Amino acid sequence: xxxxxxxxxxxxxxxxxxxxxxxxxxxxxxxxxxxxxxxxxxxxxxxxxxxxxxxxxxxxxxxxxxxxxxxxxxxxxxxxxxxxxxxxxxxxxxxxxxxxxxxxxxxxxxxxxxxxxxxxxxxxxxxxxxxxxxxxxxxxxxxxxxxxxxxxxxxxxxxxxxxxxxxxxxxxxxxxx
Amino acid sequence: xxxxxxxxxxxxxxxxxxxxxxxxxxxxxxxxxxxxxxxxxxxxxxxxxxxxxxxxxxxxxxxxxxxxxxxxxxxxxxxxxxxxxxxxxxxxxxxxxxxxxxxxxxxxxxxxxxxxxxxxxxxxxxxxxxxxxxxxxxxxxxxxxxxxxxxxxxxxxxxxxxxxxxxxxxxxxxxxxxxxxxxxxxxxxxxxxxxxxxxxxxxxxxxxxxxxxxxxxxxxxxxxxxxxxxxxxxxxxxxxxxxxxxxxxxxxxxxxxxxxxxxxxxxxxxxxxxxxxxxxxxxxxxxxxxxxxxxxxxxxxxxxxxxxxxxxxxxxxxxxxxxxxxxxxxxxxxxxxxxxxxxxxxxxxxxxxxxxxxxxxxxxxxxxxxxxxxxxxxxxxxxxxxxxxxxxxxxxxxxxxxxxxxxxxxxxxxxxxxxxxxxxxxxxxxxxxxxxxxxxxxxxxxxxxxxxxxxxxxxxxxxxxxxxxxxxxxxxxxxxxxxxxxxxxxxxxxxxxxxxxxxxxxxxxxxxxxxxxxxxxxxxxxxxxxxxxxxxxxxxxxxxxxxxxxxxxxxxxxxxxxxxxxxxxxxxxxxxxxxxxxxxxxxxxxxxxxxxxxxxxxxxxxxxxxxxxxxxxxxxxxxxxxxxxxxxxxxxxxxxxxxxxxxxxxxxxxxxxxxxxxxxxxxxxxxxxxxxxxxxxxxxxxxxxxxxxxxxxxxxxxxxxxxxxxxxxxxxxxxxxxxxxxxxxxxxxxxxxxxxxxxxxxx
Numbered sequence: 054x055x056x057x058x059x060x061x062x063x064x065x066x067x068x069x070x071x072x073x074x075x076x077x078x079x080x081x082x083x084x085x086x087x088x089x090x091x092x093x094x095x096x097x098x099x100x101x102x103x104x105x106x107x108x109x110x111x112x113x114x115x116x117x118x119x120x121x122x123x124x125x126x127x128x129x130x131x132x133x134x135x136x137x138x139x140x141x142x143x144x145x146x147x148x149x150x151x152x153x154x155x156x157x158x159x160x161x162x163x164x165x166x167x168x169x170x171x172x173x174x175x176x177x178x179x180x181x182x183x184x185x186x187x188x189x190x191x192x193x194x195x196x197x198x199x200x201x202x203x204x205x206x207x208x209x210x211x212x213x214x215x216x217x218x219x220x221x222x223x224x225x226x227x228x229x230x
Numbered sequence: 231x232x233x234x235x236x237x238x239x240x241x242x243x244x245x246x247x248x249x250x251x252x253x254x255x256x257x258x259x260x261x262x263x264x265x266x267x268x269x270x271x272x273x274x275x276x277x278x279x280x281x282x283x284x285x286x287x288x289x290x291x292x293x294x295x296x297x298x299x300x301x302x303x304x305x306x307x308x309x310x311x312x313x314x315x316x317x318x319x320x321x322x323x324x325x326x327x328x329x330x331x332x333x334x335x336x337x338x339x340x341x342x343x344x345x346x347x348x349x350x351x352x353x354x355x356x357x358x359x360x361x362x363x364x365x366x367x368x369x370x371x372x373x374x375x376x377x378x379x380x381x382x383x384x385x386x387x388x389x390x391x392x393x394x395x396x397x398x399x400x401x402x403x404x405x406x407x408x409x410x411x412x413x414x415x416x417x418x419x420x421x422x423x424x425x426x427x428x429x430x431x432x433x434x435x436x437x438x439x440x441x442x443x444x445x446x447x448x449x450x451x452x453x454x455x456x457x458x459x460x461x462x463x464x465x466x467x468x469x470x471x472x473x474x475x476x477x478x479x480x481x482x483x484x485x486x487x488x489x490x491x492x493x494x495x496x497x498x499x500x501x502x503x504x505x506x507x508x509x510x511x512x513x514x515x516x517x518x519x520x521x522x523x524x525x526x527x528x529x530x531x532x533x534x535x536x537x538x539x540x541x542x543x544x545x546x547x548x549x550x551x552x553x554x555x556x557x558x559x560x561x562x563x564x565x566x567x568x569x570x571x572x573x574x575x576x577x578x579x580x581x582x583x584x585x586x587x588x589x590x591x592x593x594x595x596x597x598x599x600x601x602x603x604x605x606x607x608x609x610x611x612x613x614x615x616x617x618x619x620x621x622x623x624x625x626x627x628x629x630x631x632x633x634x635x636x637x638x639x640x641x642x643x644x645x646x647x648x649x650x651x652x653x654x655x656x657x658x659x660x661x662x663x664x665x666x667x668x669x670x671x672x673x674x675x676x677x678x679x680x681x682x683x684x685x686x687x688x689x690x691x692x693x694x695x696x697x698x699x700x701x702x703x704x705x706x707x708x709x710x711x712x713x714x715x716x717x718x719x720x721x722x723x724x725x726x727x728x729x730x731x732x733x734x735x736x737x738x739x740x741x742x743x744x745x746x747x748x749x750x751x752x753x754x755x756x757x758x759x760x761x762x763x764x765x766x767x768x769x770x771x772x773x774x775x776x777x778x779x780x781x782x783x784x785x786x787x788x789x790x791x792x793x794x795x796x797x798x799x800x801x802x803x804x805x806x807x808x809x810x811x812x813x814x815x816x817x818x819x820x821x822x823x824x825x826x827x828x829x830x831x832x833x834x835x836x837x838x839x840x841x842x843x844x845x846x847x848x849x850x851x852x853x854x855x856x857x858x859x860x861x862x863x864x865x866x867x868x869x870x871x872x873x874x875x876x877x878x879x880x881x882x883x884x885x886x887x888x889x890x891x892x893x894x895x896x897x898x899x900x901x902x903x904x905x906x907x908x909x910x911x912x913x914x915x916x917x918x919x920x921x922x923x924x925x926x927x928x929x930x931x932x933x934x935x936x937x938x939x940x941x942x943x944x945x946x947x948x949x950x951x952x953x954x955x956x957x958x959x960x961x962x963x964x965x966x967x968x969x970x971x972x973x974x975x976x977x
Contacts, residue, residue, distance in 0.1 A: 064461045066449030066479045068851035069867045070321040076863065077305040077327055083866050098876060098911045099489035103482035186308075188318050188454055189461035 111224030281786030364752030401623025404637025418582025440560030513593030523817025563599025576949025
């Protein structure tokens with residue numbers, strides 16, 4: 054089992070529904086977020102390209118946040134999900150600094166927080182809140198170890214990229230381009 | 231360590247205020263699912279779900295409100311069986327919790343009073359506020375007639391007030407959704423095909439092979455099911471053609487983006503029709519069988535070559551030909567989308583006619599992948615006495631515009647300004663669910679009308695700019711706290727959805743059905759409100775529709791089979807379009823008889839002078855007009871609008887992204903607040919762009935006050951559509967001020 058998320062940038066309209074759905078699902082306080090939208094514009098009028106995409110923790114195979122955590126609060130499950138144990142976290146911020154995706158923030162309650170791939174929903178057989186709400190259905194979630202899963206199929210069929218591959222983190226959020 | 235840390239969390243959470251404090255323990259455990267026991271607890275947690283349909287915008291998606299064991303609203307999730315959302319709400323629907331939680335909500339009735347010579351509001355009881363309104367309204371009714379009571383409304387609560395108004399004998403009813411928004415396309419399509427476009431638009435986007443968007447920015451407007459279907463169309467490899475001077479989100483998803491010069495769309499469409507006919511690409515059989523006036527149209531567009539249009543639109547002739555051929559190639563599975571907010575230049579009904587005629591030439595109306603024949607189910611009327619017949623109403627007020635199908639808000643505004651020649655004097659307004667200072671252009675005229683009113687009431691959930699002008703303000707509870715009428719959707723198949731309160735009204739707010747009943751009883755029309763709770767009305771109606779409130783509470787949405795016939799044209803049978811002639815009218819005798827062009831013509835519209843830029847405005851996916859700017863969840867996503875400026879313009883003026891500027895329009899109107907510049911290649915050099923709905927002046931909106939510019943205050947020049955009274959608002963030009971013009975003045 055190796056969870057991964059695949060996001061189709063050709064369909065994303067950058068509406069931020071994934072952000073609100075995550076906030077209400079996970080009680081993320083207003084002013085903070087576990088996922089967010091980026092907009093990249095290239096070219097000059099009228100030859101322009103626009104890429105919109107939803108970003109979050111990449112649940113990296115080689116996760117710098119896990120390696121640098123002094124207390125072991127940041128850890129990785131066998132299914133690849135990277136989590137933070139709130140009451141083991143001393144809020145030192147090393148993981149925030151180490152993350153090439155800027156995916157972590159300090160919760161007002163003191164600990165570091167980030168995307169969990171909605172671990173608690175997966176246990177109920179539900180998709181992550183962001184995936185299940187997306188009005189463009191541009192987000193896919195599943196098991197990369199299963200060659201027949203939707204995510205595996207998409208990565209076989211479509212051109213894709215990952216973010217900051219040069220960081221060597223082996224991220225598990227893929228972007229169809 | 232663990233214990234002391236938990237203690238610390240509790241203390242710090244208390245510092246965050248009530249809501250955060252009560253949920254902070256849940257935050258901890260919910261977001262740290264490593265603790266197996268607690269994860270299980272979280273997983274096992276039983277939420278209660280209550281059906282509703284969303285009121286954050288007009289799409290009215292059916293949803294479930296989730297409340298926890300303490301009765302707190304946790305989240306709102308789309309109803310899987312709803313054709314408006316297919317189980318997926320948009321950001322505004324998901325963020326609807328913020329509408330309920332907003333601590334700036336109106337909390338009690340307010341009555342205008344004078345203290346030490348200064349006008350202010352004082353809190354009042356419902357009893358006092360309702361008595362006051364009833365006595366003032368009764369007074370106006372006696373003196374001038376009930377017709378002098380005007381209602382300006384929007385959304386589901388409007389229906390309760392419309393019932394009240396009709397009961398007391400007034401039909402002086404209007405909503406900005408018509409003459410300030412989609413009116414021209416309704417009139418234009420009705421003239422051509424015999425029926426309104428309506429909402430949701432009957433566009434078969436999911437099965438289309440070619441979607442043509444003319445200034446319609448699906449994806450930035452989150453018209454939910456359409457956004458979803460556009461995504462399906464992308465998956466299916468549909469051709470998307472977007473015509474927009476701005477590189478919209480939709481443009482970025484398009485096969486062809488035509489970066490048109492603003493205000494020249496009709497020229498492009500005439501050239502498209504020219505190509506379709508000249509190259510013999512139009513649907514000959516369809517046109518022959520169903521349309522009238524093809525010969526006239528052919529002759530009319532013969533002069534409008536792509537070369538002619540190039541000089542006007544700046545779109546290369548070859549690009550015009552290529553896109554026309556792409557549409558024809560996909561036909562009849564092609565949609566030239568009617569758009570939604572279409573009050574642009576004053577010839578908007580004619581532009582809609584051009585769109586409709588294109589669809590007719592392509593044979594897309596009544597065809598799979600084009601437009602389907604929509605159907606809804608009739609909700610039976612709860613019994614009440616017959617309404618009295620008013621002597622005049624919206625129709626007479628707007629009589630100057632022969633094909634207006636609904637009240638023209640701006641004409642109601644004009645009728646409210648004292649004038650001895652005005653036969654239809656409006657003396658009081660009830661404004662509900664619409665912040666007219668941000669939806670009605672020409673603020674000077676609007677203020678003049680408001681000043682002249684004898685009495686004005688505002689019903690809303692939030693303090694808005696408009697509430698500041700009211701004599702009495704009534705706090706409405708949000709859609710999560712009330713019953714409303716059954717939503718009967720017009721769609722591929724009929725469906726209904728119910729709105730059931732998930733939580734009791736917060737503060738001293740009340741549902742509008744209750745307000746309408748209370749006012750009705752006080753105004754002597756209590757027999758029109760023959761129920762104690764609106765729940766009884768819904769229950770009665772649902773029983774008649776073969777279901778019950780109990781069942782609907784469990785399912786939220788009920789779908790019905792079609793009874794009106796097939797979804798698309800049955801080519802083997804004759805079909806009569808609901809026009810006067812029974813045919814699609816490419817040539818409109820009705821327009822001709824009224825003295826208008828029977829077929830659309832291109833008219834040149836004014837252009838900005840040097841140093842001025844056309845003010846274009848639009849939508850952001852996380853906001854609805856001006857009503858969501860203060861919603862804590864949605865404000866968190868976007869708290870202000872920006873001024874989009876082309877880099878060339880930025881270089882000339884010396885502007886940088888993030889810099890605050892102010893705007894002055896062609897009539898020397900200066901924006902109340904500043905706006906931050908966004909230098910971007912996504913906008914033409916002859917225009918600037920901002921998202922509509924910001925620049926709130928109401929100080930009680932703690933998050934939205936003073937953030938960004940209200941585009942509507944800069945729209946003082948209006949090109950009125952002579953056919954239906956729509957207010958064209960895209961002909962205003964602004965210059966950019968880099969120094970704060972309000973430096974020495976307090977706003």
